[in-house]
Amino acid sequence: MIYTITLNPAIDRLIFLTEELTKRKTNRSVKVQYDIGGKGTHASYAMSQLGADNLAVGFAGEENFEKLEQVLEEKEIRHQFIKVAGGPTRESVILIDPKNEGSTMITEPGFTVSRVHKKALLYFVEENVRRWDHVLVAGSLPLGFSLEDLQELLKAIKETGCFLACDLADEALQTAIELGADFIKPNEFELRSLLSENQTVEALLEELSASIACIVASKGAKGSVCYHGGQQFHVTAPLVREVNDTGAGDCFVGSFLAVFSKTGDAAEALRMAAGCAASKVKYEDSSYFDVAEAVELAKQTRIEKKKMKECNESSFAG
Ligand code: TA6
Numbered sequence: 001m002i003y004t005i006t007l008n009p010a011i012d013r014l015i016f017l018t019e020e021l022t023k024r025k026t027n028r029s030v031k032v033q034y035d036i037g038g039k040g041t042h043a044s045y046a047m048s049q050l051g052a053d054n055l056a057v058g059f060a061g062e063e064n065f066e067k068l069e070q071v072l073e074e075k076e077i078r079h080q081f082i083k084v085a086g087g088p089t090r091e092s093v094i095l096i097d098p099k100n101e102g103s104t105m106i107t108e109p110g111f112t113v114s115r116v117h118k119k120a121l122l123y124f125v126e127e128n129v130r131r132w133d134h135v136l137v138a139g140s141l142p143l144g145f146s147l148e149d150l151q152e153l154l155k156a157i158k159e160t161g162c163f164l165a166c167d168l169a170d171e172a173l174q175t176a177i178e179l180g181a182d183f184i185k186p187n188e189f190e191l192r193s194l195l196s197e198n199q200t201v202e203a204l205l206e207e208l209s210a211s212i213a214c215i216v217a218s219k220g221a222k223g224s225v226c227y228h229g230g231q232q233f234h235v236t237a238p239l240v241r242e243v244n245d246t247g248a249g250d251c252f253v254g255s256f257l258a259v260f261s262k263t264g265d266a267a268e269a270l271r272m273a274a275g276c277a278a279s280k281v282k283y284e285d286s287s288y289f290d291v292a293e294a295v296e297l298a299k300q301t302r303i304e305k306k307k308m309k310e311c312n313e314s315s316f317a318g
Helices: 039-049 065-074 115-128 147-158 170-178 188-194 201-209 248-263 266-280 291-299
Strands: 002-006 010-017 029-037 054-061 079-084 090-096 103-107 134-138 163-167 214-218 224-228 231-236 302-307
Touching: 002 039, 002 248, 010 065, 029 039, 029 065, 039 054, 039 134, 039 163, 039 248, 054 065, 054 115, 065 079, 079 115, 115 147, 134 147, 134 248, 147 163, 147 170, 163 170, 163 248, 170 188, 188 201, 188 214, 201 214, 201 224, 214 248, 224 266, 231 266, 248 266, 266 291, 266 302
Parallel strands: 002 054, 002 134, 010 090, 054 079, 134 163
Antiparallel strands: 010 029, 090 103, 214 224, 224 231, 231 302
16 A cells, blocks of 8 residues: 655646736636645555555645545545644645746645644554555645654654655755655755755765665756666656646656555656656646556656766756
8 A cells, every 4th residue: 555645735726827927917817727736645646547556645624625525536536634623725826828838836835733633643654554555755844744743754654664755845855864764856956955065966866875765866857867776767758748747746756656666666667657747747737647648658768777886977957
């Protein structure tokens, strides 16, 4: 079983603009759509699409729980969220312009969790997660959930002996690294924030790969690189016509774990993840991808394997 933990889920409100967003002007939209939001729920959608048994858990605002539940059911995501009274699940407003040159996202803070809710989540982990399971903790932290709370949660998950994947940012990512996550997926900005003086990104990733079983680092337009098992896997997905890039990274993580949890084969998992993410950006909402299309795109994905010691050239921009 794969458990995705989304501490701060969202309902994505996708607004399709008639033209590029312009300040001091009435910007008009042609339509509004809703989709699930929050990185862990997106990963659950990808896992379900690929037939990987999973359960989406975390916190959810009681105030608009019916709306969140409606979107989760539409996406056929099995879920068991801990309801938080007194506040709504936040909305992420995503502005998409017709030229499809990337989306603009504005997200709300959402509900505030209390000690009771945190204990309920710890209890869920202790009662359900087993050493043969995989757990993904993904997305931002809600109000009331501190880095110390994250440490307590990640320690409780590690104590089960399961495979712990973290798609977290900033200090939360640092916490996951310190606590020995088995998988992280830092983007270029997050990597640069972790560099020590005069350290290259490659040197940092090699250093991290000594204690983290699987690292997938985005190289932006150059694709991504995975450090696993003493090897580097340089992934180049096929170029596709982008409609909406929102959720592509979450789709990648969910698809990767769906395959990796079954086979343990990083190259196979990377290939499928790249195919799914490439399909995802071709569609308007923030989660959908076409499985058959993703399989074809996976076949067109290039993966170059290198032993750690062979790699000294910089493959990161800048
Ligand atoms: O990555 C896409 C997405 O999950 C959107 O659906 C939006 O909800 C946002 O990211 C949430 O990100 P956050 O880091 O705030 O959890």
